[in-house]
Amino acid sequence: MDAVGIIFANTYDADLNELTQKRTLAAVPFAGRYRLIDFTLSNMVNSGIRNIGLITKGNYQSLLGHVRTGAEWDLDRKNSGLTILPPFSTMAGESIYDNRLEALASNFSFLRRAREKYVLMCDSSYVGNVDLKEYFDFHVQSEAVLTGLYSDQVMNNQKGVKGTTAMVDSDGRITEMEITKESPEGSKILINTWLIDRERLMEIIEQAIRDNKRSLRRDVIIPAVEKQKIMAFRTDSRILALDNLQSYLASNLDLLDKDVRADILGTGKGRPILTKTRDSAPTRYGHESKTSNSLIADGCVIEGDVKNSVIFRGVRIKKGAVVENSVIMQDSTVGEYVNLNYAILDKNVIIQDGRMLSGYITHPFFCQRNSVI
Amino acid sequence: MDAVGIIFANTYDADLNELTQKRTLAAVPFAGRYRLIDFTLSNMVNSGIRNIGLITKGNYQSLLGHVRTGAEWDLDRKNSGLTILPPFSTMAGESIYDNRLEALASNFSFLRRAREKYVLMCDSSYVGNVDLKEYFDFHVQSEAVLTGLYSDQVMNNQKGVKGTTAMVDSDGRITEMEITKESPEGSKILINTWLIDRERLMEIIEQAIRDNKRSLRRDVIIPAVEKQKIMAFRTDSRILALDNLQSYLASNLDLLDKDVRADILGTGKGRPILTKTRDSAPTRYGHESKTSNSLIADGCVIEGDVKNSVIFRGVRIKKGAVVENSVIMQDSTVGEYVNLNYAILDKNVIIQDGRMLSGYITHPFFCQRNSVI
Amino acid sequence: MERMSKKTCIAMLLAGGQGSRLAPLTNKIAKPAVPFGSKYRIIDFSLSNCVNSDIDTVGVLTQYQPLQLNDYLARGQSWDLNLNFGGLHILPPYQAKKGGDWFKGTANAIYQNIGFIERYDPEYVLILSGDHIYKMDYSVMLEEHIKNNADCTIAVIDVPEEEASRFGIMSTDESGRIVEFEEKPEHPKSTQASMGVYIFSTDKLKKYLIEDEHTEGSENDFGKNVIPAMLRDGQRMFSYLYKGYWRDVGTLDSFWAANMDVLGDVPELFLNDPGWKISYHHSFSRPQYLGPASSISNSVVGDSCVIDGKSVDSVIFSNVVIEEGACVRDCVVMNGAVIRKGAFVEYAIIDNDAVIEANASVGGPKENSALTVIAGGITVGRDAVVCPGTIVEEDI
Amino acid sequence: MERMSKKTCIAMLLAGGQGSRLAPLTNKIAKPAVPFGSKYRIIDFSLSNCVNSDIDTVGVLTQYQPLQLNDYLARGQSWDLNLNFGGLHILPPYQAKKGGDWFKGTANAIYQNIGFIERYDPEYVLILSGDHIYKMDYSVMLEEHIKNNADCTIAVIDVPEEEASRFGIMSTDESGRIVEFEEKPEHPKSTQASMGVYIFSTDKLKKYLIEDEHTEGSENDFGKNVIPAMLRDGQRMFSYLYKGYWRDVGTLDSFWAANMDVLGDVPELFLNDPGWKISYHHSFSRPQYLGPASSISNSVVGDSCVIDGKSVDSVIFSNVVIEEGACVRDCVVMNGAVIRKGAFVEYAIIDNDAVIEANASVGGPKENSALTVIAGGITVGRDAVVCPGTIVEEDI
DSSP: OOEEEEEEOSOSSOOOHHHHSSSOGGGOEETTTEEHHHHHHHHHHHTTOOEEEEEOOSOOHHHHHHHTTSGGGTOOOSSSEEEEEOSSOSTTTTOOOOSHHHHHHHTHHHHHHOOOSEEEEEOSSEEEOOOHHHHHHHHHHHTOSEEEEEESOEESOOTTSOEEEEEEOTTSBEEEEEEESSOOTTOEEEOSEEEEEHHHHHHHHHHHHHTTOOOIIIIIIHHHHHHSOEEEEEESSOEEEOSSHHHHHHHHHHTTSHHHHHHHHTTTTTOOOOOOOOOOOOEEEOTTOEEESEEEOTTOEEOSEEESOEEOTTOEEOTTOEEESOEEOTTOEEOTTOEEESEEEOTTOEEOTTOEEEOBTTBOEEEOTTOBO | OOEEEEEEOSOSSOOOHHHHSSSOGGGOEETTTEEHHHHHHHHHHHTTOOEEEEEOOSOOHHHHHHHTTSGGGTOOOSSSEEEEEOSSOSTTTTOOOOSHHHHHHHTHHHHHHOOOSEEEEEOSSEEEOOOHHHHHHHHHHHTOSEEEEEESOEESOOTTSOEEEEEEOTTSBEEEEEEESSOOTTOEEEOSEEEEEHHHHHHHHHHHHHTTOOOIIIIIIHHHTTTSOEEEEEESSOEEEOSSHHHHHHHHHHTTSHHHHHHHHTTTTTOOOOOOOOOOOOEEEOTTOEEESEEEOTTOEEOSEEESOEEOTTOEEOTTOEEESOEEOTTOEEOTTOEEESEEEOTTOEEOTTOEEEOBTTBOEEEOTTOBO | OOSSOOOSEEEEEEOOOOOGGGTTTTSSSOGGGSEETTTEETHHHHHHHHHHTTOOEEEEEOOBSHHHHHHHHTTSGGGTOOOSSSEEEEEOOEEETTEEEOOOSHHHHHHTTHHHHHHHOOSEEEEEOSOEEEOOOHHHHHHHHHHTTOSEEEEEEEOOGGGGGGSEEEEEOTTSBEEEEEESOSSOSOSEEEEEEEEEEHHHHHHHHHHHHTSTTOOOOIIIIIHHHHHHTTOOEEEEEOOSOEEEOOSHHHHHHHHHTTOSSSOSSOTTOTTSOOOOOOOOOOOEEEOTTOEEESEEEOTTOEEOSEEESOEEOTTOEEOTTOEEEEEEEOTTOEEOTTOEEEEEEEOTTOEEOTTOEEOOOGGGSOOEEEOTTOEEOTTOEEOTTOEEOSOO | OOSSOOOSEEEEEEOOOOOGGGTTTTSSSOGGGSEETTTEEHHHHHHHHHHHTTOOEEEEEOOBSHHHHHHHHTTSGGGTOOOSSSEEEEEOOOEETTEEOOOOSHHHHHHTTHHHHHHHOOSEEEEEOSOEEEOOOHHHHHHHHHHTTOSEEEEEEEOOGGGGGGSEEEEEOTTSBEEEEEESOSSOSOSEEEEEEEEEEHHHHHHHHHHHHTSTTOOOOIIIIIHHHHHHTTOOEEEEEOOSOEEEOOSHHHHHHHHHTTOSSSOSSOTTOTTSOOOOOOOOOOOEEEOTTOEEESEEEOTTOEEOSEEESOEEOTTOEEOTTOEEESOEEOTTOEEOTTOEEESEEEOTTOEEOTTOEEOOOGGGSOOEEEOTTOEEOTTOEEOTTOEEOSOO
8 A cells, every 4th residue: 555654652642631731642552452553553553554653742651662663563664664753853943833734844854755645644542443454445546635534333422522524525525624513414524644755745735835834624624625636435334433431332342243343443354453462471360250242351350240341451350349331441450348330440540348339331430540549 | 781771861050052952962973973972871781771761851753762661772572671661751840851851850750760770870961981880880889869970081072161170189089070161170071971879869869849949959969978978980891981072083983993892891800881773774885985983884985085084874985075174974064175174064965076174173063953054 | 693691591483383273363473473462462471481581582483474473573563673783673484595395393483594693603592482472581491491400491380280291291300400301291290391492502402403403203392302302411400480360272172261461450360460561563553432321340351442342251352342231251252243232242262353243142151161262253143143162164 | 454454466485495506695595695796685675675565564484594594684674675464474394283394386385375475465576586687667667567467477678589498488469468378498489587576466376376275286386387387278467577687696797797787877776766775784893994005996895894905896895805815706705705915806796705815816807717706614724726716614
């Protein structure tokens, strides 16, 4: 696939403050052992992209620690492979960009040095296992200036969270597009993924800088919809939205459904979602553990009950504890006889013996990283 | 060697503006195929340090591109190895540090997570091939709070450039220390390398932040000299200073001396200076090339004359050209019948046919990266 | 090659054994590559021991069915052994100008690779066998070796008297110096049994390997030939008593038993030890999914498993499927095995990719049956019954 | 292993040959590992061709003196072939349950590694020999193979008529389909000579390898057995005419000549080609130093050399020392060789680490002498004279 990939590691839309205080959006943990970036990176690699730039802004230590050399995705190449594009690189100088256009301008030299004909730009705020080759072929054949991506199966997107919507005609051409908190009747939710000719993108960026434009969507794409051929491609894959905490919990728990799991984690599709490995021991279950409808990673010790939950690596659930409808992240400990319901524990949380913590599906109970309750 | 290494990639003293406009000091090319960081990294690795943090500030794309995963230094480990510490990490928040104390404070968590007992801190503004093990043993045996490093053979240091000097008694104890542009009679030039207990360093940083101190040398070390045991260790190795362009040229040309070259590049010492590899072809000489007393890297095509010069990778010197007393960096081209004397060409410079460019040993002629003359 | 001058100690890991007593598990793979403990392979323990003991140069001598083992070892990066100078190197048999030889015995295998040892010019060579499960700090043994100014140090464990005649048995004086060594003696004079872990001073190792190679009739074996020859010559040979966890997994029964050691509230073989990490090569996997009908008690379960049945006192490897209503008890269920609805499996080893069809019954209670083994890739048909103690190598 | 589903085409590189006609250069190393062109080894060309042709999975079959070759290939990272799925894999001979075999012929070597091929389930297999110097885009040949719906495509070069009887010669019809193949024919019917580069469709390759293995008396060789058998059966066999640079380096003379191709203002073998990079494994080195008395004309010079003498029309490898007053002319001076003060060396190959002492004289003018060769590690003593055409394998 003759395209260079650009991944924006930061969020410009989603409202996941709780999880992104100490990490960039792309580094948010998901589905027991992944980070959001894993889905975008794996989709790109699985469709044959071999040159990827990862645009970061701030708080990217945990992201760097996760992707490291890119070896897990076979991206630790001598040339190309994975390039981390931190702030302050070149053209735009000393400002820390707060939109995609500035971010691209700051990394103009990366685009210039790339040899691929096309550029695929992706956000990190959606999770899906998408065949990007189909999408790419559609773009090339349609001879569009830009092609976006949408799915009819976007799950858990929330009202009141900003997103891109578009009206798409029967040929796949976008006739109207807006940034809105409510999707208009009949509109499609675009997942902030765009294919464009690389030279064209470079011209657009240079022009936009000269014209003092700031937003790729608002100032560049939307005004172009009327005049130019902007297309949208429909993927058959499900897309899980992560608009806010409620949506984050729901999207995790949706993976307990066999079909969703097979779709997103790519069982048997030949499109594996790859992630950083860790030398975890196998998960050990005690004499009295009870388990039901749960996704459980490696390195855990489960001595209590786990039901309808997603458990990350290295979690310990002690005797008598009952965990339901919850997401427990890496290396957290749930003490004896604790009760958790609709809870999200970030990494390394310790819940002491006997506590009872319960949120509701629309209002999950959230515990910050490293906290002790 | 039970120490974690910290390398400051930026200069806080040297006056090498010409070479550091688009790159951090540590990424400045040297000696035909190296960058300054290679010497510090290799010294650390050769003495058994396996956990190194590289503190960067701005302009670090070319540094990242050079060290990449650290594989050339066997530092691409699953745990520890080489950690890039970009700005904005943790404690000190959003400011871009402009001194070592702030830089350390910003990367406090790296120090905290390290398991080694000692910390070795190095600057990138000196070049040498130093046995750090001897230095380490001296520090441990002397039970000093801090131990600095000096050499009696510091070459090419310039008057009028800021540096650290100290009076050292016969036991190696520092009795006076100052930051100065002129070395006092009998004083030693410290090369901004310090060994200290890791826990102790962490305490010092925390205290300094509370007391609003800003400079490690000025506000912490110098005031401690009177009260505490601050030692200095003398290495037998030569040290090449890179205080300014004149000093940079002289230090490059000093490598044409057999003894200096053997010392600095470590011939037969078992302390190789490692650097990034590049798939260059062997250097090819034309039918009429003339060469004398020069250091020449791989991938060059030499058809003219080269005398008393240092030629980097991929340089082309065309027929009839005469290059003397010069440093020609990577991928530059010297056209036919060009005359160069006391010139420094940065990377990718093109000198067109017939030009004559000449500086003097105290005032080298400098050509910026990518320029065409 | 001019690099770091030399290594203090390198390891040579003998991974060429066929492991025929472990058949059918070793039908297609070398014994060191046999999966163990849900996520590991047998060789992971020796390799991780090396790395945890600060030995960063390991030659792995292969000969039998090495394809899977080679792939598994890959570039050594799983154990942080992907170094430019040092690291993990696979040493297969080869042909030289004067022709080629398979490795004839343990000593001959090392002899043929003296060139590899010389490259790193180590003062000491650690010889390992790569088919035991143990967590040992070789650096402590090396310290002892150096302190004793020894020519050879042999690691030993204390075995029960009645088992001593199965091992190479050491008699030592009060300083730990070996005065006698007997290979599988009828009347053992001590209970100190060789673990097959040796440290040699390099010059002595080379001297005796070369001598052994020129000794007519030698089996070129460390235990049978080299060690006795050194003892005869009065070399300084010491024993090093190891007291930690150690299991020979040379037979199906001992393999099963060692796997069971990872179970329990305080497992005998503690795999989560942050101070002594066992590293392994990761193949692609997903989190495990436990269905609504699942019931798991005192078991470990590997990645990518989908379990909606019952597991009691068992070690479940990766990619295993246990359907609703199926039950495994006292079992080792290896990678990719499938246990269909209503099947019942007790006290058995189910090798990789075997399938137990619906309502089949395999094995019997541990208390009064022998171990049952279903070989890799075998299908046990619907409603079939496999009697306890059977080793099934064809579909039934 | 569940990963990317499969590979379209993988390469199998036969690197087991002893290369005895290249002795003494191949006394201690396999032919593909012989250094070439100052910074390379012979095998770099085939490997780089693979990578430049987008083939990212290469099995390298080794057998003869593989230690240096294995180290050189290391983890494949030098050619960007260190992949989790695919990449470079070394395939040595091995023992299986039923015993072990050395590779008997080229076809048998591939036969013994069918398991490796099956893992990647490729549609096509590219067979290479790893002992030629050439820059070839296999992807173009593969396109042809697919377009022709061929079972096998054989790369050929046009050779002078008088040399044709040294090669396997193809006769083709106007569509390029091979109608006849003769191994070293006395009266060649064409000048299309096989380069030993084959693309097979995988199913046909497996079929004919298995048949060949069961054919009594077969030498298990592609050229002698497999290709003729396929032709007899009327399989779709095509030739692919390659017109670029190609050199056989099977003899000392041809090895010398191919090295000389890197010289000149416009070298025949252009190594600086950014569009077809030849990658190689880097060992530690420094920039070269040219002394005040140095004089270098029409030569290439490798890293870490210290040259204060004269080099004319020569290829100097790495770590070479040429002292003041010494002169080499029309020479291939290999890694680590030392030419002392006043020595004069003409039309010769000086193998690795050989030393020519002061004032010695080696070889004679190219115009009227035969090639002289000094074997690796040999010392030619002070004032000694080595007559042209000698192959020196002992110190003199």
